[in-house]
Amino acid sequence: MNERKMLLNKIKKYDFALKELVLFLDTHTECRSALAMFKKYKELRSSAVEEYSRKFGPLTPEQNNDMRHWSWTDDPWPWERR
Amino acid sequence: MWQYEKKLQYPVNIKTPNAKLAKVIVSQLGGPDGELAASLRYLNQRYAMPYAQVKGLLTDIGTEELAHVEMISAILYQLTKDLSIEEIKASGFDTYFVDHTTGIYPVAASGAPFTAAYFQSKGDILTDLTENMAAEQKARTTYDNILRLADDPDVRDPIRFLREREIVHFQRFGEALRIAQDNLDSKNFYACNPAFDKNCGRRR
Numbered sequence: 001m002n003e004r005k006m007l008l009n010k011i012k013k014y015d016f017a018l019k020e021l022v023l024f025l026d027t028h029t030e031c032r033s034a035l036a037m038f039k040k041y042k043e044l045r046s047s048a049v050e051e052y053s054r055k056f057g058p059l060t061p062e063q064n065n066d067m068r069h070w071s072w073t074d075d076p077w078p079w080e081r082r
Numbered sequence: 083m084w085q086y087e088k089k090l091q092y093p094v095n096i097k098t099p100n101a102k103l104a105k106v107i108v109s110q111l112g113g114p115d116g117e118l119a120a121s122l123r124y125l126n127q128r129y130a131m132p133y134a135q136v137k138g139l140l141t142d143i144g145t146e147e148l149a150h151v152e153m154i155s156a157i158l159y160q161l162t163k164d165l166s167i168e169e170i171k172a173s174g175f176d177t178y179f180v181d182h183t184t185g186i187y188p189v190a191a192s193g194a195p196f197t198a199a200y201f202q203s204k205g206d207i208l209t210d211l212t213e214n215m216a217a218e219q220k221a222r223t224t225y226d227n228i229l230r231l232a233d234d235p236d237v238r239d240p241i242r243f244l245r246e247r248e249i250v251h252f253q254r255f256g257e258a259l260r261i262a263q264d265n266l267d268s269k270n271f272y273a274c275n276p277a278f279d280k281n282c283g284r285r286r
Contacts, residue, residue: 008089015091019146023250026139027257059088078090079156081097081163 004056011052014045084145091149092243096160096236101175103232104161105191111154112188112196115220121147123201123217130205130277133265136258143251150244155186157240206275211259218252
């Protein structure tokens with residue numbers, strides 16, 4: 001597996017943990033341990049996304065940092081086989 | 083508002099095209115218990131919901147279902163890419179092909195096009211939350227049936243992920259129903275509809 005794919009999979013794992021915690025917290029708004037886990041995964045995700053967008057391009061349009069080229073539209077798009 | 087992230091919720095990497103499988107999996111895009119109906123069901127129901135936590139849950143699950151629409155579409159796209167006309171004829175995919183080529187279009191496996199009749203937004207929170215719990219179970223059954231029909235591990239892996247999400251959502255909607263009932267009169271949850279009737283709620 002190449003570095004791009006590995007890093008993207010890492011982000012997907014953090015996002016999965018966060019998504020699960022969001023739904024859990026929606027119905028358990030006072031759960032301290034879930035709130036602490038949410039904070040932890042949010043920080044892990046944020047540094048992984050920063051690294052990804054710097055090395056491989058933006059996951060959202062406003063992460064575009066390139067001043068010579070609009071890389072948001074670059075292939076591959078998520079549904080494409082790779 | 084919504085913001086798109088350029089990634090799937092869970093990876094889809096299918097190496098072997100299979101039109102026959104695409105013909106049944108399309109039901110989870112545009113069929114009666116599919117992801118599109120799920121997303122529209124929850125996002126439309128939000129506005130009648132008086133309780134903050136459940137407004138949040140409907141928003142968050144409705145949004146996740148949009149990511150599932152994209153995963154199913156990616157599965158269909160990869161299953162139908164680079165098919166030969168012989169494979170299309172032999173697999174029975176020709177009945178879809180004639181109208182849509184290999185474009186992604188929401189239909190049930192039977193060929194019936196997607197319709198809003200697949201879901202309800204009843205403006206009654208107990209009715210809506212009960213519908214949602216049933217909807218998650220119906221989608222779980224459909225995924226179980228897809229797993230009975232699909233041998234390719236590249237297809238089974240993301241389908242199993244989606245199946246598990248139905249179970250988690252069912253659990254969360256069960257908790258949402260409990261939250262709603264906790265706000266109502268425990269002697270008769272059905273005495274009034276808090277989405278419509280004034281002063282409807284728990285006796286203080």
